[in-house]
Amino acid sequence: MMESVGVYGFCGCKAKNKMKCDSKWEIAASETAPTSAYSSPARSLGDTGITPLSPSHIVNDTDSNVSEQQSFLVVVAIDFGTTSSGYAYSFTKEPECIHVMRRWEGGDPGVSNQKTPTTILLTPERKFHSFGYAARDFYHDLDPNEAKQWLYLEKFKMKLHTTGDLTMDTDLTAANGKKVKALEIFAYALQYFKEQALKELSDQAGSEFENSDVRWVITVPAIWKQPAKQFMRQAAYQAGLASPENSEQLIIALEPEAASIYCRKLRLHQMIELSSKAAVNGYSGSDTVGAGFTQAKEHIRRNRQSRTFLVENVIGEIWSELEEGDKYLVVDSGGGTVDLTVHQIRLPEGHLKELYKATGGPYGSLGVDYEFEKLLCKIFGEDFIEQFKIKRPAAWVDLMIAFESRKRAAAPDRTNPLNITLPFSFIDYYKKFRGHSVEHALRKSNVDFVKWSSQGMLRMSPDAMNALFKPTIDSIIEHLRDLFQKPEVSTVKFLFLVGGFAEAPLLQQAVQAAFGDKCRIIIPQDVGLTILKGAVLFGLDPAVIKVRRSPLTYGVGVLNRYVEGKHPPEKLLVKDGTRWCTDVFDKFISADQSVALGELVKRSYTPAKPSQLVIVINIYSSEHDDVSFITDPGVKKCGTLRLDLTGTSGTAVPARREIQTLMQFGDTEIKATAIDIATSKSVKVGIDFLNY
Numbered sequence: 260m261m262e263s264v265g266v267y268g269f270c271g272c273k274a275k276n277k278m279k280c281d282s283k284w285e286i287a288a289s290e291t292a293p294t295s296a297y298s299s300p301a302r303s304l305g306d307t308g309i310t311p312l313s314p315s316h317i318v319n320d321t322d323s324n325v326s327e328q329q330s331f332l333v334v335v336a337i338d339f340g341t342t343s344s345g346y347a348y349s350f351t352k353e354p355e356c357i358h359v360m361r362r363w364e365g366g367d368p369g370v371s372n373q374k375t376p377t378t379i380l381l382t383p384e385r386k387f388h389s390f391g392y393a394a395r396d397f398y399h400d401l402d403p404n405e406a407k408q409w410l411y412l413e414k415f416k417m418k419l420h421t422t423g424d425l426t427m428d429t430d431l432t433a434a435n436g437k438k439v440k441a442l443e444i445f446a447y448a449l450q451y452f453k454e455q456a457l458k459e460l461s462d463q464a465g466s467e468f469e470n471s472d473v474r475w476v477i478t479v480p481a482i483w484k485q486p487a488k489q490f491m492r493q494a495a496y497q498a499g500l501a502s503p504e505n506s507e508q509l510i511i512a513l514e515p516e517a518a519s520i521y522c523r524k525l526r527l528h529q530m531i532e533l534s535s536k537a538a539v540n541g542y543s544g545s546d547t548v549g550a551g552f553t554q555a556k557e558h559i560r561r562n563r564q565s566r567t568f569l570v571e572n573v574i575g576e577i578w579s580e581l582e583e584g585d586k587y588l589v590v591d592s593g594g595g596t597v598d599l600t601v602h603q604i605r606l607p608e609g610h611l612k613e614l615y616k617a618t619g620g621p622y623g624s625l626g627v628d629y630e631f632e633k634l635l636c637k638i639f640g641e642d643f644i645e646q647f648k649i650k651r652p653a654a655w656v657d658l659m660i661a662f663e664s665r666k667r668a669a670a671p672d673r674t675n676p677l678n679i680t681l682p683f684s685f686i687d688y689y690k691k692f693r694g695h696s697v698e699h700a701l702r703k704s705n706v707d708f709v710k711w712s713s714q715g716m717l718r719m720s721p722d723a724m725n726a727l728f729k730p731t732i733d734s735i736i737e738h739l740r741d742l743f744q745k746p747e748v749s750t751v752k753f754l755f756l757v758g759g760f761a762e763a764p765l766l767q768q769a770v771q772a773a774f775g776d777k778c779r780i781i782i783p784q785d786v787g788l789t790i791l792k793g794a795v796l797f798g799l800d801p802a803v804i805k806v807r808r809s810p811l812t813y814g815v816g817v818l819n820r821y822v823e824g825k826h827p828p829e830k831l832l833v834k835d836g837t838r839w840c841t842d843v844f845d846k847f848i849s850a851d852q853s854v855a856l857g858e859l860v861k862r863s864y865t866p867a868k869p870s871q872l873v874i875v876i877n878i879y880s881s882e883h884d885d886v887s888f889i890t891d892p893g894v895k896k897c898g899t900l901r902l903d904l905t906g907t908s909g910t911a912v913p914a915r916r917e918i919q920t921l922m923q924f925g926d927t928e929i930k931a932t933a934i935d936i937a938t939s940k941s942v943k944v945g946i947d948f949l950n951y
Contacts, residue, residue: 331474335456336512336794337449338374338478339491341416341623342594343759344391344448345374346456347791354799357792361459373788377416377594379448383408385439390451395660398434398653403684406653407435412444413656414625417595419487420480421621427493427949434652445494449477453500474508475500476798478790480596481513481617484810485898485948488928493949510801511927515591515600515617517793518757520803522589523609524796525783533756533771533780582606586614587753588778590739590770591790592760595623597735601748605805615747616808616851620738624666624760626731631662634727638704643692647685654684669724670764677724678716686715725765732769739770743777754780757789806855807925811880814846815900816889830888842888847922849884854925863919863936866904874902874918878946898948902933906940918942 335348347359359373375391380398382388388409389397398411410433418441422429430438453470460468477500479491488511495501501508583606591598598619603612636644648655658681665677686697693700698711708723742748756770761782771780783789797803821831821838832839847860866874879889880897888894902918917936922929933942 331508332472333460333468334474334476334795334798335460336476336478336517336791336798337452337456338514338791338794339416339448339452340374340377340594340759341414341596341625342377343374343787344377344452345788345791346452347788347795348456348460349795349799351799354796357795359788359791360455373785374791376413377448378411378413379415379444379451381410381412381433381439381447383410385410387447387451390448395656399657401653403651403653407650410435410437410439411652411656412439414594415441415444417621417623417625419490420483420596425486425490425949427490429490434648434656436649442490442494442497445491446497449495449498449500453498470499471508473500474510474798476510476512476794478512478514478517478794480591480593480598480619481515481600482596482598482619482810485929489948492928510798512794512797513598513600513617513927514593514758514790515589515598516611516613516804516927517790517797518591518755519587519589519600519602519611519793520796521789521793522587522755522757522781522783523604523611525781529784531782531784533767533775533782586748586751587755588742588748588751589755589757590735590761591619591758592735592756592766593623593758594625594760595621597622597738597758597760599738599742601742601751602804609803611804612806613804613808613853615742615745616810618738618742620734622731622734622738624731624763626734627666627727628659628662630727630730631666634706634709634723638706638709639689639697639700640693643689646692647688651682651684651688654682654688657682658685665719665724666727667762669721669728671725671768673721673724676710676718676720678712678714678718680716683715728763728765732766735766736769736773739774743774751778754778756780756782757786759787761786802856804856806853807927809848809850809852809854809924811882811897812846812850812884812886813848813878813880813897813924813929814844814886814889815876815878816841817843817845819843842890844879844886844889844891844894846886848924850882851884856925857923858925860922860924861919862922863917864902865915865917869916872903872905874904876900876902877951896951898946899951900931901945901947903943903945904935905943920944922946 331351333348333350335346337346338344345360347357349357376395377391378394379390380388380394388394394411395413398406398409401409412431412433415431418429418431419425427442429441431441431444432438453475457468457470457473460473475495477491477495479488492506492509492511495509496503584603586601586603589600589602591600596619598617600613600617601615603614604610605612632644658679661680661682665679668677681697689697689700701709701711701717708720708726710718712718754770754774756767760766767780767782774780818832818839818841819826821840826840830840830842832841845862847862848854864874864876876899877896878898878900879894881891881894883893886894889896900920900922902920904916904918918933919936920931920933922931929946929948931944931946933944934940935942
């Protein structure tokens, strides 16, 4: 693979005396300086791929790369969640009306079913069978021996966050232990939503609705790295939502950003305030934390026949209390992750500016499920639980569904026990496995707070249930405490708690107790749909967030003039009498650097030979901003920038070609365009964070 090689000035400088380079410049390995402890990509090249022509500079050139907006009739947003998913849409001619998808068949008692579980079922032949409640119910009804042949997957989205070396070939494990390609599963799921949405739109319109009329928006956690975002985009291409040639048809939205966009539109009757500073919507802080929320949910249930939400075409009433420059924090607590973003509102337009890079971690409600599983292992033995999951996968799913509905009943002031039904096959299999009863296991386990009821249920004391929440909630509070130490965050006026896990009264109480004296804590009504509605608004106006923060430092490796005393001796390379420093990190953008939408990083490169048709440049990243060399600790190769020069040159190939590359870091994904300066022709460019 060809590596980037630079010959002008020092990385990031505005050097006036740019030095001329030979476009056919080749480095033989034997001419290098003594080998350093690190393997140097620049040094081992037989043929240098490129030579940068320009030093670092960032230009704010908002107009030069704004592609012509394709006109879409409707925006459809898919909130692809870890535990539940759904879609909503808005017609571009009626942007103030957001329609949430048709109600799903099935559902659990006490669980709102405006979204459907993120569960997928494949036949034994690995063909798509069903999604959501339909997948779960069909799997549940299968004969236990037959169920072992079917591939049932749930909560698989977290794999994209937890896999360090994510590729197009990454596998997922189904409930029966069989492996299946993650890309296939994500594509199946997105294709399902595409078909459901187009069918609903066609039914509404009374005629066939074309996919080309739709702008699609897919939500992802803000803390996801570039490979996971690219993976989601590839899955969407495979599902037919958009194509690489028409990439603008699909937008990746960051979940807390979407929530933020929606929250700024809130009216007073659309929110519940937890803090005791003021009463909003008739609820004061002296009420039980969950009480106002319960009343609000009742109000929503009564009005659930209407799936259309009106969004004011103005900034919501909440902002009447905000002054220019006021800050707020959005805490998106979902099934898999908790995502935090800090925004500042710009009045009067209501544009948003990100003040601190997105942070968070795997502190979603799944953590409570893991604690329950650990508790079961403690009572019945880890060996039994592992075997039960493999031998009776459908019964394990049933058990976790039973736990889910009781988990939602946990509350700080609850006094009566919570009963969790054990599937018959659990009781039966345990007796065969151990030779004694489930009741015997409970008596011997020394777990005092879980009892056996004669109706075949585990009886958990409220304290026992609350204990399952504690590790996850403690992680969220600790992360928030760290964030509040940052100067950019210490003066936030509001904290918006959103996402499915925000419905948990235990989390509400913990956040209120820890931060109620620092800011006003607000929960939007129908909190589980906040991201979905915000994603639709983002699709209607992707430019609403004007400034973001870069999560990482990005750059490439280049050569610079060697300076005695400044550069390490092991980086010295002598070529044709000129002394060069290898492996210099040419920084495009720094971690937590503020970057405006449309702001471009410009670089110019020249092929090593005039006849060269492809330039491949390795991109490096780091969590630190004080990076000098690509060999520094913490610097990783994270992707490639590929310039395809075929078809850009005229009949006469100039002896020296300059390819100007423009990179954009202010959007939800990193984008690049390029142009051949000699011919003014566009150069095909690709940034790849998955297959490098």
